[in-house]
Amino acid sequence: MGAHPPVKTKIPIPLAADGPISLxxxxxxxxxxxxxxxxxxxxxxxxxEAPVRVFEKSGVLQVNRDAxxxxxxxxxxxxxxxxxxxxxxxxxxxxxxxxxxxxxxxIRQPRWECLxxxxxxxxxxxxxxxxxxxxxxxxxxxxxxxxxxxxxxASMAAASEEALRACGLGYxxxxxxxxxxxxAGREFDLDAVAELETPVLREALLKLPGVGVKVANCVLxxxxxxLDAVPIDVWIHRVLIAMRRGRGGTASQLARYARxxxxxxxxxxxxxxxxxxxxxxxxxx
DNA sequence: CGCCAGGGTCTCG
DNA sequence: CGAGACCATGGC
Numbered sequence: 001m002g003a004h005p006p007v008k009t010k011i012p013i014p015l016a017a018d019g020p021i022s023l024x025x026x027x028x029x030x031x032x033x034x035x036x037x038x039x040x041x042x043x044x045x046x047x048x049e050a051p052v053r054v055f056e057k058s059g060v061l062q063v064n065r066d067a068x069x070x071x072x073x074x075x076x077x078x079x080x081x082x083x084x085x086x087x088x089x090x091x092x093x094x095x096x097x098x099x100x101x102x103x104x105x106x107i108r109q110p111r112w113e114c115l116x117x118x119x120x121x122x123x124x125x126x127x128x129x130x131x132x133x134x135x136x137x138x139x140x141x142x143x144x145x146x147x148x149x150x151x152x153x154a155s156m157a158a159a160s161e162e163a164l165r166a167c168g169l170g171y172x173x174x175x176x177x178x179x180x181x182x183x184a185g186r187e188f189d190l191d192a193v194a195e196l197e198t199p200v201l202r203e204a205l206l207k208l209p210g211v212g213v214k215v216a217n218c219v220l221x222x223x224x225x226x227l228d229a230v231p232i233d234v235w236i237h238r239v240l241i242a243m244r245r246g247r248g249g250t251a252s253q254l255a256r257y258a259r260x261x262x263x264x265x266x267x268x269x270x271x272x273x274x275x276x277x278x279x280x281x282x283x284x285x
Numbered sequence: 286c287g288c289c290a291g292g293g294t295c296t297c298g
Numbered sequence: 299c300g301a302g303a304c305c306a307t308g309g310c
Contacts, residue, residue, distance in 0.1 A: 118291075119293095121290095122293060123290055124292090124307075168307065168308075169307085170305075170306030172305095209294095213293095215291085231291065250301095
């Protein structure tokens with residue numbers, strides 16, 4: 001807590017010609033689960049070890065000075081949104097999703113945080129992933145001005161399965177513990193594998209306990225900048241079937257359909273479709 | 286209260 | 299390879 005002197009000066013981070021950003025959409029879209037929206041509309045949270053308070057107005061971000069560089073990278077302000085939108089599919093669902101989600105950006109997450117969080121995500125609602133993340137941070141992370149850091153692989157590997165279960169993980173505790181051990185012991189080097197081609201990297205990730213095709217694609221998209229990776233969860237599964245006019249299929253058939261029809265930024269399209277599906281579901285009730 | 290959730294893994298045909 | 303059973307938990 002005392003490591004960071006209070007910084008009251010906020011400097012604007014101007015956007016180049018890369019389009020807008022919406023913090024509300026980006027931080028509520030099921031990519032990250034540890035940000036808090038304040039009453040003044042700003043968001044507080046942690047990027048890596050750094051406490052961050054960030055505010056968006058008129059397409060410009062304001063952030064505490066010591067986190068400016070981190071925020072640029074984390075919020076992917078260099079992603080060419082207008083080019084991505086120009087490559088969006090023209091089907092009605094993708095077009096509607098784009099209309100709803102302009103400014104939603106795929107975040108560059110710290111690799112371990114992303115991998116571990118999505119190991120805990122299986123068969124869990126977004127709200128509960130959030131509560132598990134908070135419990136893990138409180139139990140094993142470090143406190144900062146704006147919340148807790150995400151626990152290191154070593155600190156999780158050193159924990160007991162019971163301590164992880166106490167954070168609400170259920171049967172996922174075993175997998176998280178095993179994967180934390182492999183990462184902490186350098187049996188799996190999260191940084192070294194970043195050099196691998198996407199299909200090879202995917203196969204490598206699939207060797208980790210608790211990582212199947214869906215979680216591997218989340219990690220590829222959110223932590224390794226593979227913007228063509230398409231995680232297919234229950235929501236996207238339903239969306240793809242609807243796109244195929246009710247025609248279902250096996251998981252691999254739907255994956256092939258997504259790869260052929262969602263364009264070069266299929267991961268972005270997927271994220272927009274995910275948000276659209278969840279919003280329209282809430283409206284329906 | 287019962288349903289469902291950003292699934293993975295193992296077994297069996 | 300594809301389909302089914304099972305796994306823990308809590309928001310809604």
